[in-house]
Amino acid sequence: xxxxxxxxxxxxxxxxxxxxxxxxxxxxxxxxxxxxxxxxxxxxxxxxxxxxxxxxxxxxxxxxxxxxxxxxxxxxxxxxxxxxxxxxxxxxxxxxxxxxxxxxxxxxxxxxxxxxxxxxxxxxxxxxxxxxxxxxxxxxxxxxxxxxxxxxxxxxxxxxxxxxxxxxxxxxxxxxxxxxxxxxxxxxxxxxxxxxxxxxxxxxxxxxxxxxxxxxxxxxxxxxxxxxxxxxxxxxxxxxxxxxxxxxxxxxxxxxxxxxxxxxxxxxxxxxxxxxxxxxxxxxxxxxxxxxxxxxxxxxxxxxxxxxxxxxxxxxxxxxxxxxxxxxxxxx
Amino acid sequence: xxxxxxxxxxxxxxxxxxxxxxxxxxxxxxxxxxxxxxxxxxxxxxxxxxxxxxxxxxxxxxxxxxxxxxxxxxxxxxxxxxxxxxxxxxxxxxxxxxxxxxxxxxxxxxxxxxxxxxxxxxxxxxxxxxxxxxxxxxxxxxxxxxxxxxxxxxxxxxxxxxxxxxxxxxxxxxxxxxxxxxxxxxxxxxxxxxxxxxxxxxxxxxxxxxxxxxxxxxxxxxxxxxxxxxxxxxxxxxxxxxxxxxxxxxxxxxxxxxxxxxxxxxxxxxxxxxxxxxxxxxxxxxxxxxxxxxxxxxxxxxxxxxxxxxxxxxxxxxxxxxxxxxxxxxxxxxxx
Numbered sequence: 195x196x197x198x199x200x201x202x203x204x205x206x207x208x209x210x211x212x213x214x215x216x217x218x219x220x221x222x223x224x225x226x227x228x229x230x231x232x233x234x235x236x237x238x239x240x241x242x243x244x245x246x247x248x249x250x251x252x253x254x255x256x257x258x259x260x261x262x263x264x265x266x267x268x269x270x271x272x273x274x275x276x277x278x279x280x281x282x283x284x285x286x287x288x289x290x291x292x293x294x295x296x297x298x299x300x301x302x303x304x305x306x307x308x309x310x311x312x313x314x315x316x317x318x319x320x321x322x323x324x325x326x327x328x329x330x331x332x333x334x335x336x337x338x339x340x341x342x343x344x345x346x347x348x349x350x351x352x353x354x355x356x357x358x359x360x361x362x363x364x365x366x367x368x369x370x371x372x373x374x375x376x377x378x379x380x381x382x383x384x385x386x387x388x389x390x391x392x393x394x395x396x397x398x399x400x401x402x403x404x405x406x407x408x409x410x411x412x413x414x415x416x417x418x419x420x421x422x423x424x425x426x427x428x429x430x431x432x433x434x435x436x437x438x439x440x441x442x443x444x445x446x447x448x449x450x451x452x453x454x455x456x457x458x459x460x461x462x463x464x465x466x467x468x469x470x471x472x473x474x475x476x477x478x479x480x481x482x483x484x485x486x487x488x489x490x491x492x493x494x495x496x497x498x499x500x501x502x503x504x505x506x507x508x509x510x511x512x513x514x515x516x517x518x519x520x521x522x523x524x525x526x
Numbered sequence: 527x528x529x530x531x532x533x534x535x536x537x538x539x540x541x542x543x544x545x546x547x548x549x550x551x552x553x554x555x556x557x558x559x560x561x562x563x564x565x566x567x568x569x570x571x572x573x574x575x576x577x578x579x580x581x582x583x584x585x586x587x588x589x590x591x592x593x594x595x596x597x598x599x600x601x602x603x604x605x606x607x608x609x610x611x612x613x614x615x616x617x618x619x620x621x622x623x624x625x626x627x628x629x630x631x632x633x634x635x636x637x638x639x640x641x642x643x644x645x646x647x648x649x650x651x652x653x654x655x656x657x658x659x660x661x662x663x664x665x666x667x668x669x670x671x672x673x674x675x676x677x678x679x680x681x682x683x684x685x686x687x688x689x690x691x692x693x694x695x696x697x698x699x700x701x702x703x704x705x706x707x708x709x710x711x712x713x714x715x716x717x718x719x720x721x722x723x724x725x726x727x728x729x730x731x732x733x734x735x736x737x738x739x740x741x742x743x744x745x746x747x748x749x750x751x752x753x754x755x756x757x758x759x760x761x762x763x764x765x766x767x768x769x770x771x772x773x774x775x776x777x778x779x780x781x782x783x784x785x786x787x788x789x790x791x792x793x794x795x796x797x798x799x800x801x802x803x804x805x806x807x808x809x810x811x812x813x814x815x816x817x818x819x820x821x822x823x824x825x826x827x828x829x830x831x832x833x834x835x836x837x838x839x840x841x842x843x844x845x846x847x848x849x850x851x852x853x854x855x856x857x858x859x860x861x862x
Contacts, residue, residue, distance in 0.1 A: 460651065495665035
């Protein structure tokens, strides 16, 4: 089991390296530090969301409301900052609190009322989106306070690249890394993390060993909401304005990144390292297609083909492995 | 014989809403014009929902259904606009339209075949396959249209989406035909039985000697065919084809299917339920629009309705479980 997850991640890593080599052979811009940093910065939001979605998918669920959630949270903090001023800590708190509330509502409906996650989050998606667009009428929020814009420009660990330019790591990448570490530690070293895997792998056994399934599920959706809050602040700090329509269809991109990273939608499977690699893969692919001047018309075709290949390959490999194992159960 | 089944509750909701809307604005809602326009709008989403329902009964989902519709509509539109010039008349136009309809259908069936192949023969989970093919079909649609719209169809083609037979719009007739067809296929044929069986228990279905792979393949082909029909109505109604026509129907169609009582885990679902649910959604969105409620609030209403109906269902089933003699053992604790 562990062997398999490991080999899965190794495969994604190898494919990522091969892809990077191919792109850098066609474009000398790709491996430049500023390009790589831009690439990471522009995908930090996707990455943060994918971390939360990994947990949701490990429990066997799915959260289609994340696009709407992060959009409404950007509007919330935008309005908050424009109206009250506030400071960075308060802004973070508002975003995270909003996200956690959305998550708890989703989680409660899923865990307590036993409604499938896909349906609950479909419903909450259209409620959140509708309310937000009604309230904002789709108009953008500008005039964010200067301190917030400055926050978005922070770079750390400055160094000189080959051309002598000063390059630093943007704060958004740091936020993503901290969240990734936090989520990784949560899954690996805490009881809750173990419970997340147990609930997804086999709810019956999980219940028998005394895991509170309801609490675990509500926690997972609340954590997804927490990360949506962090992602909302991160996104706004990059864009320096709020567009209520920026996240339409974003939820499926997040799911795609997690799935390419090796998590199985049947639950019980998935890892943070895999998801980070999945996000990197999507990021490198999109960046590479632009750098190698492949017309944008082709990009979706290629991304679609890669998702299909990745998931088919995984299934074929698993089938092969099952064949080599001694048969215990009657299966077809 | 009137049981309080899920479908009957829905029908009451539908009738109630219809009366409510009629009472709220009798001068606007209860006019022939409004009823006709509702009957013209409903079929696109309704057809996609019917296709989605068949897939969901097997426990799957088809996220690629709207882009199957977009892609097939675009291919049909290309055939139509490239073959049509001012000089073409009479039977030549009819042949051209038939050619375009066939092109639409065949393209959709190819899309469905790809889904079916990967899902039933390779064994990848439906949501993953269709997530990939959704992106793929969208990409191909963008590639074919270069992001623009395709237009320049013969005037006769518009009859499908905008025409009337008597005072009845043609799209609603097409919808009725396919709803009846779906009903017959699901409830009167061996294939239909095995679709429900597969949704309940794929392993048992396999061991009872049913070629489950073929059943599932046909399910995705059928969904694609419904997408093609929706695409034909759409391109004809808008007199053009574009990538994002109908892209909002994806999650809406899932919502309609679930609202219609179909179990998202598979095994249960009725054509009547889906049709009534599609009707509810149409009455709600047209009615609220006529009263002058913001269209975004219509989305909110639908979301609330979806969750409320499911909460009600889960509440009812919990009470039944609590009251009755233990007919069904509780799920957790028994399944070894």
